[in-house]
Amino acid sequence: METHREKSSPRTRLLIGGLAAAALAAGTFGAVSATASASTPQQAQTAAGASAPQRTQTAPEAADRNTHQTRHLTVDAATRAAQAALKAARQDGRRVTVAVVDRDGNTIAVLRGDGAGPQSYESAERKAYTAVSWNAPTSALVERLETTPTLKDIPGTLFLGGGVPVAVGGTPVAGIGVAGAPSGALDEEYARAGAAALGLR
Incomplete structure (x- = not known):
């Protein structure tokens, strides 16, 4: 089919x-x-x-929130201050060493005058460090030893006249130390001459 x-x-x-x-x-x-x-x-x-x-936080905003700024003396300014202090000492016939440290106590400049004693180098640095650490002249800090004698045990410090702080608006930015003159009062006088040469307030 x-x-x-x-x-x-x-x-x-x-x-x-x-x-x-x-x-x-x-x-x-x-x-x-x-x-x-x-x-x-x-x-x-x-x-x-x-x-x-x-909204995400920008890098500048994060930096403002997590950091702070500090002022530091420039190398040129530190050298100028050291030269002014050394000049003042020479005019008096003194043989000294001048040291300038920054806000953190790091040495920026050191000028060892002709004929300055070998011990004056370290002493000048330690005076500068002490002055900037307490934001006060080392001659004023000497008085504190009467009530707090252990202050002298802090490493790197030297509580003898001859160190002055350099401040801007009341905030320390550097320290100047002078050592080698017959007295701490003279050392401090020369250190102040160095600070005055910067014209900072």
Whole structure:
């Protein structure tokens, strides 16, 4: 018995093709929707945050909040102060050493005058360090030893006249120490001459 197959008409083929395209489109849409719904909470939160950006702190603002600034005497200024102190001592015929330290007690400049004793080098540095540490002349600090004798045990200090602080607006920026004159009073006089040469207040 012969089976008779009917040929599909162009209209039928068009209808079947349209249904297949619709099914394919529906499947693609479902895959896209499934992918979107499967996103992580973190991705969703990131997407939501993108519409409402939060203000972040800038580097200058962070620096202002986490640091502070201090003033330090320049090398040129320290040298000028040391030269002025040494000149004042020479005019009196004194052989001294002058040391200038910064706010942190680090030595910036030292001038050892002709004929100054070997001990004067370290003494001048220690006087300068002591003056800037307490923001006071070392001659005034000597009086504190009467009530607090252990002060002299602090490393690097020397409680003898001859050291003066250099301050700007009341805040110390350096210390000048002089050693080698016959008395601490003279050493301090020369140190003050060095500080005066800077013209700071």
